[in-house]
Amino acid sequence: xxxxxxxxxxxxxxxxxxxxxxxxxxxxxxxxxxxxxxxxxxxxxxxxxxxxxxxxxxxxxxxxxxxxxxxxxxxxxxxxxxxxxxxxxxxxxxxxxxxxxxxxxxxxxxxxxxxxxxxxxxxxxxxxxxxxxxxxxxxxxxxxxxxxxxxxxxxxxxxxxxxxxxxxxxxxxxxxxxxxxxxxxxxxxxxxxxxxxxxxxxxxxxxxxxxxxxxxxxxxxxxxxxxxxxxxxxxxxxxxxxxxxxxxxxxxxxxxxxxxxxxxxxxxxxxxxxxxxxxxxxxxxxxxxxxxxxxxxxxxxxxxxxxxxxxxxxxxxxxxxxxxxxxxxxxxxxxxxxxxxxxxxxxxxxxxxxxxxxxxxxxxxxxxxxxxxxxxxxxxxxxxxxxxxxxxxxxxxxxxxxxxxxxxxxxxxxxxxxxxxxxxxxxxxxxxxxxxxxxxxxxxxxxxxxxxxxxxxxxxxxxxxxxxxxxxxxxxxxxxxxxxxxxxxxxxxxxxxxxxxxxxxxxxxxxxxxxxxxxxxxxxxxxxxxxxxxxxxxxxxxxxxxxxxxxxxxxxxxxxxxxxxxxxxxxxxxxxxxxxxxxxxxxxxxxxxxxxxxxxxxxxxxxxxxxxxxxxxxxxxxxxxxxxxxxxxxxxxxxxxxxxxxxxxxxxxxxxxxxxxxxxxxxxxxxxxxxxxxxxxxxxxxxxxxxxxxxxxxxxxxxxxxxxxxxxxxxxxxxxxxxxxxxxxxxxxxxxxxxxxxxxxxxxxxxxxxxxxxxxxxxxxxxxxxxxxxxxxxxxxxxxxxxxxxxxxxxxxxxx
Numbered sequence: 001x002x003x004x005x006x007x008x009x010x011x012x013x014x015x016x017x018x019x020x021x022x023x024x025x026x027x028x029x030x031x032x033x034x035x036x037x038x039x040x041x042x043x044x045x046x047x048x049x050x051x052x053x054x055x056x057x058x059x060x061x062x063x064x065x066x067x068x069x070x071x072x073x074x075x076x077x078x079x080x081x082x083x084x085x086x087x088x089x090x091x092x093x094x095x096x097x098x099x100x101x102x103x104x105x106x107x108x109x110x111x112x113x114x115x116x117x118x119x120x121x122x123x124x125x126x127x128x129x130x131x132x133x134x135x136x137x138x139x140x141x142x143x144x145x146x147x148x149x150x151x152x153x154x155x156x157x158x159x160x161x162x163x164x165x166x167x168x169x170x171x172x173x174x175x176x177x178x179x180x181x182x183x184x185x186x187x188x189x190x191x192x193x194x195x196x197x198x199x200x201x202x203x204x205x206x207x208x209x210x211x212x213x214x215x216x217x218x219x220x221x222x223x224x225x226x227x228x229x230x231x232x233x234x235x236x237x238x239x240x241x242x243x244x245x246x247x248x249x250x251x252x253x254x255x256x257x258x259x260x261x262x263x264x265x266x267x268x269x270x271x272x273x274x275x276x277x278x279x280x281x282x283x284x285x286x287x288x289x290x291x292x293x294x295x296x297x298x299x300x301x302x303x304x305x306x307x308x309x310x311x312x313x314x315x316x317x318x319x320x321x322x323x324x325x326x327x328x329x330x331x332x333x334x335x336x337x338x339x340x341x342x343x344x345x346x347x348x349x350x351x352x353x354x355x356x357x358x359x360x361x362x363x364x365x366x367x368x369x370x371x372x373x374x375x376x377x378x379x380x381x382x383x384x385x386x387x388x389x390x391x392x393x394x395x396x397x398x399x400x401x402x403x404x405x406x407x408x409x410x411x412x413x414x415x416x417x418x419x420x421x422x423x424x425x426x427x428x429x430x431x432x433x434x435x436x437x438x439x440x441x442x443x444x445x446x447x448x449x450x451x452x453x454x455x456x457x458x459x460x461x462x463x464x465x466x467x468x469x470x471x472x473x474x475x476x477x478x479x480x481x482x483x484x485x486x487x488x489x490x491x492x493x494x495x496x497x498x499x500x501x502x503x504x505x506x507x508x509x510x511x512x513x514x515x516x517x518x519x520x521x522x523x524x525x526x527x528x529x530x531x532x533x534x535x536x537x538x539x540x541x542x543x544x545x546x547x548x549x550x551x552x553x554x555x556x557x558x559x560x561x562x563x564x565x566x567x568x569x570x571x572x573x574x575x576x577x578x579x580x581x582x583x584x585x586x587x588x589x590x591x592x593x594x595x596x597x598x599x600x601x602x603x604x605x606x607x608x609x610x611x612x613x614x615x616x617x618x619x620x621x622x623x624x625x626x627x628x629x630x631x632x633x634x635x636x637x638x639x640x641x642x643x644x645x646x647x648x649x650x651x652x653x654x655x656x657x658x659x660x661x662x663x664x665x666x667x668x669x670x671x672x673x674x675x676x677x678x679x680x681x682x683x684x685x686x687x688x689x690x691x692x693x694x695x696x697x698x699x700x701x702x703x704x705x706x707x708x709x710x711x712x713x714x715x716x717x718x719x720x721x722x723x724x725x726x727x728x729x730x731x732x733x734x735x736x737x738x739x740x741x742x743x744x745x746x747x748x749x750x751x752x753x754x755x756x757x758x759x760x761x762x763x764x765x766x767x768x769x770x771x772x773x774x775x776x777x778x779x780x781x782x783x784x785x786x787x788x789x790x791x792x793x794x795x796x797x798x799x800x
Contacts (some may be wrong), residue, residue: 002243005158005187006212012194012293014217020153020318020328021048023064024669026085027095028296029121031114031265034274034303038119038239040463041313042112045083045099049146049318052119052146052174052239055302056312056330056376059147059176063237065108065125066140066198066222067101068205074140076198077103077108087641088101088113090291091273092266092301095641098320104385105133116264120238124262125233132229132232140207141235142197143178143221147171150323156189158212158218161247167221168243175246181237181254184223189214197222221271229544234258235522277348279682283630285635290682291674292642295348297340300672300689302350307359308376311336314667317599317644319666327381329375329668334360335433342399346683346691350405357636361414368417372431385509386516387429388444391451398454398694412458416467419455420759421499422448425732427718428514433545434585436526439507440485440516449475450552453697459758467757472700477711477730479554479701486546487561488539490519493568493587500565501546506538512719527590529603536588543586544569544612547619551690553698557623566619575608575650577662579636580629582608582648583616592647593665597657600666607647607665612636614677618690625727627685635676637662639651644678645669687716720797726770729795731778732763739764741778753783770799 027042039051046064051057052771064077074079081099094113104130114121127134145154148171159168159177165187166179188210190196197220200209207224214220225233236253240246253261276294280287298655302308315321315328337360341353364370364376370389371380397411426448433443452475459468483720491500505518515521521538528534546565549555555562573584585591589606593599610633617630638644643662653660700708712723715732723729731739737754743766754762766776775796780789 002159002161002247004212005160007214008210010188010190010195010209010211010214011355012191013214014152015196016193016218018056018061018146018192018218018322018709020146020315021319021587022319023314023316023666024664025314025643026639028299028643028670029093029095029110029112029114030269030299031116032298033116035117036119037303038114038121039299039313040112040121040679042085042095042097044078045081045085045097047080047112047121047123047237049313049315050237051313051330054304055300055308055313056329058315058328059145059239060172060237061144061151062144062145063141063630066107066142066201067108068134068138068201069136070138072205074201074205078766081108085641088290089266090288091268091295091767092269093295094262094265098782101129105129106137106425111258113262115253115261115755116268118238118249118253119240120236120249122236122253122258122261124234125232125257127227138228139225139227140197140201141178141180141221141223141225143167143237144192145169145171145176145221146218147174147176149326149558151218152724153216154324155216155221155684156221157262158187158355159243159247159250160190162251166247166250167223168246169221170221173241175240177238177243177246178223178236179248179250179254180223182229182756183226183231185226186224188222188564190220190222192218192220196220199665209648216638219501222346241402249704260775268574269398272298275348277683277686279679279686282682282685283635284632289635289638289642289644289678292638292645292657293343293679296670296675297344297644297672297679298349298352299678301355302376305359305376307352307355307357308332309337309340309356310376310671311673312646312671314668314675315670317601317666320599320601327373328672331381332363332376333373334370334389334392335386338396339676340672341396342692343679345399346680348401350400351394353400354407354409355408357393357396357411358409360396361409361411364414364417366733368419368421369425372435384435385425385427385430386433386435386444387422388433388447390421391447394418394451394455395447395694398457401458412462413460416759417432419471419763421454422452423471423759423761425509425717427478428484428509430509434543437504437506438509438521440505441503441545442482442486442501443548445482445486446477446545446548446552446554447480449554452478453700454694461718464758467759470757470759470761473708473711474713476708477713477789480605480710482549483561485516486518488518491539493540493542493566497564497568499561500568501542501561503540503541503543504538512717513721525588525590527603528588529590529594538670541588542569542572544573544583544615547615550622551692552621553693553695553799554701556702557619577608577633577636577648577713579662581613581616582610582633582637582650582662583612584608584650585612593649593659597654597659607667608650609647609673610634610644611671611677613637614674614681617681618684621684622690622693627681631681631685634681639664643670644674646671646674646701661666666757714793719793722798723768723776724800725768725772725797726800727768729766729768729776730763731766732761732782734760734762736762736783738781738783739778740781741766741776743772743776744774746777768797
């Protein structure tokens with residue numbers, strides 16, 4: 001049985017304030033097996049965040065070796081060695097890491113994998129170098145737990161079990177244990193920065209402290225390895241819900257030869273990836289990034305909550321993030337998740353996208369919406385509402401349905417609720433896809449139009465033609481307002497192009513009567529450095545979100561307005577790197593590395609995003625252009641281990657900050673959205689058509705002859721002041737009503753009951769004649785409560 005070694009308590013409680021590690025990872029690993037509920041990350045040659053038992057629960061900050069000869073030098077792996085890393089094979093998310101002394105005296109060679117069956121990370125370690133030099137080396141383990149998503153409140157112990165002494169840590173009932181295939185000579189627990197092993201060794205190159213425990217603080221575990229036993233060994237890091245289960249897992253893992261674990265680990269991954277589509281033919285690197293991307297996408301699915309895909313196993317700029325920022329990117333964003341599912345589907349995997357759809361249906365809120373992001377158990381994290389994140393699950397459902405891949409799961413209820421949410425809460429979104437601004441966004445409108453047309457096909461399949469027609473007409477309403485809401489006629493970015501799409505027309509979702517003219521609006525931009533300008537004319541802030549109109553089939557690639565807008569974004573957002581072109585999110589962006597390369601801490605300068613290179617490539621493909629340069633650029637942005645960053649550095653090299661043009665910043669790496677976009681690009685090239693295009697949408701909006709009328713909608717959360725003569729004015733409400741209305745200044749009145757559809761919406765259409773001049777006036781009798789509205793409304797009529 002296990003028992004605690006003693007009562008010697010470390011001093012210096014609670015330790016320095018905890019932070020995480022860098023967000024630009026060098027490796028991401030797990031097994032393809034459901035039984036091994038553990039994920040690991042690698043940065044700067046060492047093991048960093050490890051997640052257990054779910055993919056959103058990091059339990060450790062880092063794990064590295066400290067090296068000293070006991071008298072003349074002291075090294076820590078992550079700072080004092082030169083690191084090389086590579087994947088074990090194209091599909092396998094295991095790594096070989098070589099960390100070498102800068103003077104060439106020794107190297108630590110590690111193969112890092114997860115136990116194929118159990119929640120344990122295994123590092124097989126070999127110390128190589130000159131025998132005479134190695135004979136004097138002492139190697140220490142230094143492990144910094146951050147149990148249950150935080151560095152505070154950890155409880156470290158030295159534990160005796162089965163005649164051995166090992167290291168352990170506990171918090172909130174979760175246990176972590178550390179042992180090797182060779183014994184520890186000395187072990188100690190301490191508080192970081194005061195009584196930990198690093199502080200001890202840095203003082204005189206010797207381990208003087210052997211504390212038995214360090215409770216309720218920011219702690220570190222230290223152990224000296226008995227290298228006289230062997231210079232080649234395995235070391236395990238295991239987890240469990242009790243100390244006994246963690247120890248049992250640890251010893252079971254170490255009781256099996258590493259080569260046997262490695263063989264099974266490789267076999268699992270290679271078997272899992274055997275049936276993917278041969279999209280490497282469309283790549284420019286013989287499929288290296290494709291194979292890595294596919295494995296990474298699958299690795300970001302949880303193993304207890306099947307179908308739950310997170311955005312990234314990273315915490316952007318984690319080195320300056322503490323316990324107060326618990327989320328990182330290990331959360332579910334439906335936008336990122338659906339892109340992941342679509343990427344896997346593009347590669348030929350139908351099972352994972354189906355699981356994702358079922359998970360989303362189970363995670364949907366009662367009103368049909370989805371949180372901005374959420375833990376994998378469904379609990380919301382941030383509280384914003386993004387209408388594109390409500391639309392994306394509908395697009396996934398449609399794609400699977402049209403491919404015949406949904407099988408027996410009925411997604412009608414999920415689609416019905418989500419479509420109703422879009423109609424009731426739109427057209428303005430509280431946040432667009434960059435999660436910072438409210439209003440009319442081209443990219444959000446594109447996703448909503450596409451989703452509503454897709455949802456209509458589900459309604460039609462159920463025989464509900466009234467709801468299907470209503471949804472298509474609401475999509476038409478959005479479509480015929482795109483230019484009025486999101487195009488400026490007074491742009492000043494390029495003097496010869498006044499008319500182009502803007503990033504967003506800032507409108508508050510709480511303002512029912514907004515001025516919708518984009519040329520007069522001011523946009524506040526988040527994350528700008530203190531003292532710098534943060535408000536700009538909305539007409540002069542642009543992004544490439546309008547390209548989504550082409551992606552889904554709402555606008556043609558050769559549309560003059562699209563082409564003019566491309567010229568504008570290229571002049572203000574495009575950068576050239578050694579690998580190819582890349583684009584910023586929008587001008588004046590403040591989300592990124594600071595001007596001097598410092599980590600983002602609430603303000604900075606937005607850098608270039610590789611996923612936007614792949615998005616642009618989809619447009620170029622639709623336009624009939626060569627996309628090979630964009631594919632090469634994406635492959636160039638990837639790390640040697642096939643990880644794509646969220647952002648790359650966009651200025652002259654800053655070697656002292658490890659920032660180089662076109663290489664990763666401290667933001668998230670890998671970003672699954674970027675990997676998914678890359679795979680979809682390869683599939684699009686292979687098919688000769690954009691993978692995400694929706695034929696029903698293209699047929700409706702790209703035909704030479706317009707197949708639908710023009711619609712203006714008045715509803716409680718958007719009350720337009722005018723309607724164009726010749727259009728139809730639709731009055732819409734969640735509650736049934738009778739409309740008492742006039743088109744001749746109340747000389748005559750009409751009493752018209754609303755129509756009701758199964759979306760929980762009632763409406764009435766009023767055709768507006770081409771020669772109509774008098775305003776449309778109306779009031780409501782709410783039929784459920786037999787209650788008058790108590791006021792009149794008026795919509796003026798204007799000429800086109």
